[in-house]
Amino acid sequence: MDFELSDEQAMLRAASRDLLRDHSPADPALWRLAAGLGWPGLAVPEEYGGTGQGLIELALVAEDVGRSLGPVPFLPTVLVARAVARGGSPRLRKEVLPALAEGTTWASWAFAEPRSPWTLAGVGATARRTDGDTVVLDGVKTTVQDAEGARWLLVTARHDGVPASFIVDRDAPGLSVRRQQVLDLTRTVYEVRLDGVRVSLDRRLDDGPAAVQRLLDDASVLAAADALGVMDHLLEMTVAYMKVRVQFGRPIGSFQAVKHKCASMAMHVHGTRAATAYAAMAADAGSRDAVPAACAAASYASTAAGEVAGDALQLHGGIGFTWEHDLHLYLRRAKTDAVLYGDAAVHRDRLSALIRPEAVPT
Structure with missing residues (x-):
């Protein structure tokens, strides 16, 4: 490519x-x-x-x-x-x-649920069909970004036993949101409760589990891209600081151990950039390896984000621990990106299942 x-x-x-x-x-x-x-x-x-x-x-x-x-x-x-x-x-x-x-309004996806994995198996909310063409939604969703000001929520629930998604008005009766306190201070996320929320059946998307999983893959690639931006800025911030922080009469960036740390950070940044770009391009091209590429990008970025943020914090030393320095905001976002739409373990398990050869009958 x-x-x-x-x-x-x-x-x-x-x-x-x-x-x-x-x-x-x-x-x-x-x-x-x-x-x-x-x-x-x-x-x-x-x-x-x-x-x-x-x-x-x-x-x-x-x-x-x-x-x-x-x-x-x-x-x-x-x-x-x-x-x-x-x-x-x-x-x-x-x-x-x-x-x-x-851009006069926005929407958000209500997928994840408390104490459940960010996978199709973790969907426990229900969509129960009543008489006529109405569906009743019940369940609790978590980590729904920007839900308070959204006009619509895309709610994924089990309908006829399989995950399906519905467009729900934010102000629908029975739907309530509660702000959640999370590590990342640069995002607002909410818990969404659905207590007998009634929606018309024609607001269900024509999407089976495969389509929901495809959207999860898209989300994973975009979360990896967000993490890439965080890591790239952390690298730039750290290299700039290494040039002006003096110890023993010389910039600490001149010490070999510090250079090795910065090189390791750069390796993670370049690796994430390559994996994310390939996954996005493979998806756009309809390549048959688009799914494993999305898993690879998400799992790599999930691990690399924590490594780069930790190295940046260590190299900044005491100033990196202060509330006034921006470093902690990037560290918080990196840690959050590492788990949004599934952490490294989720994506590695799925990747392993995708590439594992089928068992040969004995």
């Missing part, structure tokens, strides 16, 4: 970095400005007001969002957009996708 960016992709990256460099993450207008650049519409087909881009373009933006610790609802919104574009009815696509493309 050709890993060189096209002219359009390079322009997207440059525009995204300029926006995130010029505006503080705390700027309340950041999401509106990002919408002006077309971020929410990247995953929306052109016929619904978007630009119909692929996973590689989404990963480029996700990387820069991670690099800047952007608190915008980019990742959950584009995931819901991809799901609706693939499996929504024409009426549902017409209702949801143009609004998401405009």
